[in-house]
Amino acid sequence: MNPGDKPLILLKAEELQVKRGGTLVLDIPVLEIIAGQVLALIGPNGAGKSTLLLTLACLLKPSRGRFSFNGREIDAGRGDVDYRRRVAMVFQEPLLFDATVFDNVAAGLRIRGVGRAEIGRVVPGYLELFGIAHLAKRSARKLSGGEAQRTSLARAFVTKPEIVFLDEPFSSLDPPTREVLLGDLERIIRETRTTAVASTHDQTEALRLADRMAVMNVGKIVQIGPVAEVINRPADGFVASFVGVETVLPGRVLRSSDGVFTAAVEGGEIQAVGHLRPGERVLCCIRPEHVTLSTNIPPPGTSARNAFPGTIRKITPLGLFHRVRLDCGFDLVVYVTRQSIEELSLEEGKTVMASFKATAVHVIPRGAPPN
Amino acid sequence: MIKWSAKRGFTAMMIAALFLIGMALPACAAGPAQKNLILATTTSTQDSGLLDVLIPVFEKRTGYFVKTIAVGSGQAMAMGQKGEADVLLVHSPDAEKKFVAEGSGVNRMIVMHNDFIVVGPPADPAAIKGAKSTVEAFKKIAAAGSLFLSRGDNSGTHAKEKGIWKAAGINPEGQKWYQETGLGMGQTLNVAAEKKGYTLADRGTWLSLQAKLGLPILKEGDPILLNVYHVIAVNPAKWPKVNADGAKAFSDFMLSAETQGIVKTFGVEKYGGPLFFPDAGKPEYD
């Protein structure tokens, strides 16, 4: 998107409620899905993530609610087939048909009445894209977990959906497989500029895939906003405890050599370890326990990496240690013991030096920018 | 060999379905109602093979389609009582008389007769061969407690057998040596042969099986063993839906000279003697 473009709201849900047996399991006053962006839904089991996805995909009839897609009202209750054919959903289980991989991927096209010739032209490209071209003739029963989920994803994407809904698509895979598939999916979503809504338990997945994040609890959205913002500025204790404790800084690589690179983040430059090229976007995540505070402000010109002066904005006691939020031009969260606070006489408004090693930065690549 | 797949199998089933339904339809055509004639008769009559000869002749001549339902005399008359048959060909005189008396049947006419025989194991443990009459033979069997197989199915044969026990003043029911098979004549004979017991059988069925049975005739010729066949039309006044015309046509046919001629010669070639004796027009035996 070009700066200055007003974000296009692809799907808007209003006053969405789902009741099950008298209990309200989903209660969303308003939710907008923005074109070209990925929205991550994160929350504990039973928070309503799956229910929300099913409702948005028109697979579950809400007790009440209004939807508009591209400005046009859609009837959530009656199962609008036209709408369902413009979106796609992938579940935690691959849910493949008892047929070959090719036939599975072609299923959505066949349902839409696409002819054999057209299918033969379109499907191979998607098999290639998802890395399963060599499995085209294989029976779905003989696939590994990762291969099956790739097939399910290819099946969803081949119909060129305007929105893809993903319900914890990687939860049932083992970590190495998850890692590879996550990377592939992230790349494909970025390259095709797909709009997606994905639920996940894993914050790293959210960080890698999503532009916006919504934290859910007992059927409500507790906080929604850009990923870094939700993680760095949790709205309340629940969100804070759920989303993890790293400081997340979006940035762009300036220079890189010998496996160490410098990224420009809002308010400064961070050095971190990784093989990245200039221009690539990254998320730099720093765990609060990896940051050291000192009251010595070194003179400018030192060779210390990742040393930032900052003003203490807030100190929150958290039991064994204290949570200190610094303003270094960017928000930085630090965990400090009570003793250290006393010894350094740390208090709100004081300026201190925060430093952390380049190796302490957890780097999440976000790839080359779209244009 | 055709390579079967689910798709091919399904298509094949669809084609087979249409084919079958197409073929089944003509087989289901019952024809106009008045052409159907339900003849209730006994298994022994059917088993003799006589009807296999007579029915086609009747059908060809009259155009009726005869549905021969072979059950026991008892069940045949029960069907008649309900109006579910049009005409009966049975051989259970006492029951038949009651049937007509109660108004269920009309035009009871004598058709033919054959006889029953008492057969049993060659060893003849109850020594009935020398008995003066069938009634006496039955008394001897009871006294000796020798195994006796009864059809026990209210057929004409069963009715005759019960009549003989009554005449002998014996009630065999529940006695250890008296077993009721509930089966047809042929099967009952086989059971008797297996278990080396006595039984009452119609000559026709026995003749057709005797080669393999090993159950010689031990008593025959007694007047009480006479087995008379009658044709009775179900009363159309009581049951308007019966095919009264068909019943009349069948009755006339059975009594006709030509039919009686066929009856007279039936079985001679195969068994060396006739299985039935024509009686149309003759006075009743009782």
Add this chain to the structure above:
Amino acid sequence: MDLILEGIQKAFFLIFTLDAEVLGITLLSLKVSGTATLISLFIGISVGTAVALSRFPGRQLVVSLINTGMGLPPVVVGLFVTIFLWRNGPLGFLEILYTPTAIILAQAVIATPIVTGITLASIQHLPANLRLQILALGATRVQMVWLLVKEARLPLFAAVMAGFGGVISEVGASIMVGGNIKGYSRVLTTATVMETGRGNFDIAIALSIILLLLSFFINAILTQIQQRERPR
């Protein structure tokens, strides 16, 4: 033992000389049981799928009835169908008692609960979210039902075989409603009973062998189809 050998000899003789009566009886058995099985498939698969996919008050009762129906004694069916088809019975006006149609009807009543019950179980056995996934792929309700039935095709083939097996071997109801009329409503099973009753064991055995061969042949084809589809 000689009896069985005699029976086998007789069977081959009847088959190879294409004995007209035996041929007629065999074809009629196929026609009648085949038609009944197909009717039971149409009704059974539709009803079974519908019940499997829907929720309605009293559903539990309906499922119990279907399961009970699977074990319905064929003679009971025969008795009730006969009573209904009697001239003076409620369906007497149809005038199909003692016709092959009546046998098809009785056999369809016997086979339909079997097919319904197996279909119901197999559709319910599919993954719970598969229905949603199919809808998510843009299927209409009709397409969804069709795809679900396709997914359950392995057990459905078993249902076909169970239904067919149940009726090709049925004798009690077939005699009662068909009347075992020579050349018209006599099928392999009823003919076997009749010949046994007459004591013609060699013919009875021959007919039994033909019935077994027929049944085996058809099931062999169905099994081949089914096994081609199985997980390997």
